[in-house]
Amino acid sequence: MKTMQTASGRRLGVLDAARGFVLLNMLVYHLLYDLVALFGVRLSWFWEWQGTVWQQFIACGFIFLSGISCGFSRSNARRGAQLLGWGMALSLGTWLVMPQQIIRFGVLHFLGCAALLWALTGRFLERLPAGVLLTGGLLLFLLTNGTQWGYWGVWRLPLLELPAGLYTTRWLFPLGFPGPDFYSSDYFPLLPWIFLFWAGTAFHRVLENAPRLRRALAPQAPLLSALGRRTLVVYLLHQPVIYGLVWMWYRFCA
Template sequence: MTEKRLWLLDVLRGAALLNMLAYHALYDWVYVFGHTGGWYDIWSPGCHVWQQYICWSFILLSGYSFTLARRPLKNGLLVAGCAVVLTVVTAGFLPSESIWFGVLHLNAAAVLLSCLLRPLLEKCPAGAGLAACAVLFALTNQVQEGYLGFESLRLCPLPAAWYHTNLFWLGLPDLTKFSSADYFPLIPWLFLFWCGLFLARLWRPRAGRAPAALRPLACVGRHTLLVYMLHQPVIYGALWLWHTVC
């Protein structure tokens, strides 16, 4: 089976997962258990770039992988179920870190929407689709903050009335009453997912076995959902034990 896989995708997923594990371990250590962060500050430019690399790589690779899935609808429903479990667990056991529409919710919604819109997406030329989605992602990058623009570049404000109904799943949250420890609304992130989908039609790496040095990373990348679901309980449990014993 490994001879038929696109091993580079597995390696890239594995690298993103390891970065996520390190990032979340530091987050829990500093912001959940209250230890001094030193250089780790989620508001610093360096940590922001690190966090965005993890997010971008996961979502792009998810969109790319959609084109390779034999049963995308089943995959989308499985991820949706995992997202519901994540919300129930975080809201029930760690309310301050509740996740209402995180990356799993986004991934499930993006997969299910892409299944529904697949005939239209397949009719769109890959190059034009990639360019359009990249532009839309950049323009709507800060919609949840109330304006069009990318990062700190503010092009124009959006009507405040759009946010009163708190359509947080879409990207129009009422920030006076909505918060989520992990937040990835459809706008802008669906466009990045579709960037990966269109990219897959333009470029396909060679299939085969990963080089020996990269096989552990590829193995991790082949079990993305399992690692994602288990990583926070394992990290939190290990840090709680360390904090309690030491």
């Protein structure tokens, strides 16, 4: 989660704004999640396809933009270790405070592991043409989207069933193979999300080789861009703040 800035120091304001827009959607989504899941507000559409599409838009936006950020980072190893560390802290916090909402391998865990993997393998993946990695990453993301449910296919249409034995252990959930008693209130395993992340890294290379596109993405959107440049801080603080405000409303005002 890093500022979208080229090697010349010119900030790509539209990408910052895009991250801010996704973050704003996440804030509203989690406000509604707390109201519906924790305080009993009835919003039937939230658990149906409309809510699923909205949640997927937010998740895909964060991960694709984070992949783009890899190209702007001075040290993806340090960035990955930081994100993974915050993810582990979030796991510990939810286990201690709200064990029924524990996060075992959420988006911060994923982004940390993805950045660390890129630090190790990026030099090899960058040998692929950017268009090949971008297109291949998006296609593989779509084909492996059903990994945690035991199949590969096209969206919800299974084409290949995965071996059942992969889902009988407790230790493969980071890869996308959750065991029978696995639960996480936020779950982003490496499969399929790593492919979307790699597609983002490829799009960064597209930007580096397209000066007109960089110029088109330079304009600022002050409020959204400012929000997008503070993604990690907002992400870490938003749920306690939202939950606290909703709890106080129901406790003292409702």
